[in-house]
Amino acid sequence: MAMEKLMHAVRYHGYDGGPSALKHEQVPIPTPNKDEVLIKVEASSINPFDWKVQKGMLWPILPPKLPYIPGVDVAGEVVEVGSGVIKFKPGDKVVAAVNILNGGALAEFAVIKESVTASRPPEMPASECAGLSVAGLTAYQALQSAGIKLDGSSERKNILVTAASGGVGHYAVQLAKLGNTHVTATCGARNLKLVKSLGADEVIDYKTPDGAALKSTSGKKYDAVIHCAMGIPWSTFEPNLSSNGKVIDVTPSASALMTFAIKKLTFSKKQLVPLFLNPRGENLQCLVDLVKNGKLKTVIDSKYPLNKVEEAWARSVDGHATGKIIVEL
Structure with a gap:
């Protein structure tokens, strides 16, 4: 049997604990279902939602199971598509929102439904649109x-x-x-x-x-x-x-x-x-197009590599970020 391919992911195994409870682990790369795309993550961002879930504020709904890979925002490149996917192909640059029940943005790869994925121009930096999904x-x-x-x-x-x-x-x-x-x-x-x-x-x-x-x-x-x-x-x-x-x-x-x-x-x-967010690909596409046409910009508070995600998390918990906190891979 072939060895499972692994990826670097950030997970927590219980409630509370804040930034120090985030663990850097090797986990299997997920496989897309027929209506999903597998994305190599280039950038993500931290939202207050992420640490509220960790604190147990949305228990018993979220997270449905532990350990859990937090993060919803993804900007990256499609590497594999499910059999039913028509809009995207490997190599496409995209912006997407992971299903919050599964989590998964703070990792090297994420699987995401085609319906909550939007195209982005290859010249648009991942960090410019990693804050759009949430x-x-x-x-x-x-x-x-x-x-x-x-x-x-x-x-x-x-x-x-x-x-x-x-x-x-x-x-x-x-x-x-x-x-x-x-x-x-x-x-x-x-x-x-x-x-x-x-x-x-x-x-x-x-x-x-x-x-x-x-x-x-x-x-x-x-x-x-x-x-x-x-x-x-x-x-x-x-x-x-x-x-x-x-x-x-x-x-x-x-x-x-x-x-x-x-x-x-x-x-x-x-x-x-x-307001309860209901991410939709066509709304996301509208935002990406506004960024492309210079009508919308992301103010970036700070950028952190994935291996310093604890600092990004703490920055968000602190509550004084101006604009978006970006995690780059």
């Missing part, structure tokens, strides 16, 4: 939920983006500006210039009284909030929303789900909408 798609789907069309054809809306210098927020600001919007954004003092450069019309330091109250300097009420920060109560949003304003919460907590249920029950016109 953070980019979350921003994209949040704006869809807010009724904003990226071709600018929807009626003008006032949008607030919280934590606008973070992974999801920095994409949300840029995508919102492709629509017909006035964007107010909150971030820390050191990132005010950056967020302005991404297109925000008004940028507020979240540590000032106005920032803490989410008040727009121009006094505008928000039709939608793309909420990427943590721990802001509904009572802070409520007075700032237009009569049927929506808060789209991209990291919904238990209390957010309660608020959502209560608002639904009371037929409130103002709504809190929890």
Whole structure:
């Protein structure tokens, strides 16, 4: 019998433990099913989702079994395709999202469904698009939920983006500006210039009284909030929303789900909408094309090789990254 080919993968074997619980191990290279592609990973990125799963915040759903290879974002090259795959062939450069139930991005190879894979031009560096599958798609789907069309054809809306210098927020600001919007954004003092450069019309330091109250300097009420920060109560949003304003919460907590249920029950016109990412290849392709056409860029906070993934993980847990934390292979 032929020897199984092995690859370097990062795994954890239990809950908690943070960066130090990540183990570098040799594991078999996965085999694609008929609707999957095997990708040689060139770059990935760390998302807060990754360490929340490790902490057991999504137990008992995730991870379904241990040991688990974390990571969802993949930019790389197709090396093998399943028998039913039609859109891709070996040698194609792609961006993709692994199935979170299986995990698998922080490894040399990953198997991914064709339906959540998009082509990228060979000249586009992997690091430029390794943040699109989770953070980019979350921003994209949040704006869809807010009724904003990226071709600018929807009626003008006032949008607030919280934590606008973070992974999801920095994409949300840029995508919102492709629509017909006035964007107010909150971030820390050191990132005010950056967020302005991404297109925000008004940028507020979240540590000032106005920032803490989410008040727009121009006094505008928000039709939608793309909420990427943590721990802001509904009572802070409520007075700032237009009569049927929506808060789209991209990291919904238990209390957010309660608020959502209560608002639904009371037929409130103002709504809190929890967003659960549903990665789709065609949405991802749309984002890759925007990057290719210079309409969307990834702000890279820092880059780490796979053998220093613990540092990347710690950087994400710290919560002060500007843009995306990239892991390169």
